[in-house]
Amino acid sequence: xIGDIVSGGLLVAVGVGAGGYYVRAGLKARAAQRWPPVExxxxxxxxxxxxxxxGPRYAPVMTYRYTVNGQSYSGxxxxxxxxxxxxxxxxxxxxxYKVGSPVPVYVDPSNPxxxxxxxxxxxDQYMVLVGxxxxxxxxxxxxxxxxx
Numbered sequence: 049x050i051g052d053i054v055s056g057g058l059l060v061a062v063g064v065g066a067g068g069y070y071v072r073a074g075l076k077a078r079a080a081q082r083w084p085p086v087e088x089x090x091x092x093x094x095x096x097x098x099x100x101x102x103g104p105r106y107a108p109v110m111t112y113r114y115t116v117n118g119q120s121y122s123g124x125x126x127x128x129x130x131x132x133x134x135x136x137x138x139x140x141x142x143x144x145y146k147v148g149s150p151v152p153v154y155v156d157p158s159n160p161x162x163x164x165x166x167x168x169x170x171x172d173q174y175m176v177l178v179g180x181x182x183x184x185x186x187x188x189x190x191x192x193x194x195x196x
Contacts, residue, residue: 053194077128080167088114088153093145095138106138114153116160123163
């Protein structure tokens with residue numbers, strides 16, 4: 049009984065904590081779609097390979113520079129959420145974000161230090177939210193079973 053309550057509580061905490069991260073990323077992505085773009089320049093770009101159970105995934109490591117009201121800034125965010133893809137998609141980034149190439153940078157008008165190149169939530173992040181909700185629900189059911 050106590051074990052179900054503790055385990056369930058941990059599942060709820062993990063589901064809500066991780067879900068909160070992705071909800072926040074989704075809200076930022078939605079807001080960024082209204083941010084004005086400025087011209088920037090890619091100053092660094094490479095792909096880092098990550099090993100996963102589903103095979104290798106590639107994450108962009110990048111820096112771009114841009115100017116707002118005469119002030120220079122640098123950014124690192126491609127999109128919101130965890131950005132990692134299979135090799136074919138990642139290779140399109142290599143073409144699109146060559147060092148020295150101009151890029152539109154979407155800048156938060158209330159905080160020009162916050163910017164993104166692709167103002168959206170990345171890929172399957174919405175499925176992660178469904179998974180977080182499922183983990184939380186299982187935790188709640190475990191708690192209820194432990195209380196009985």
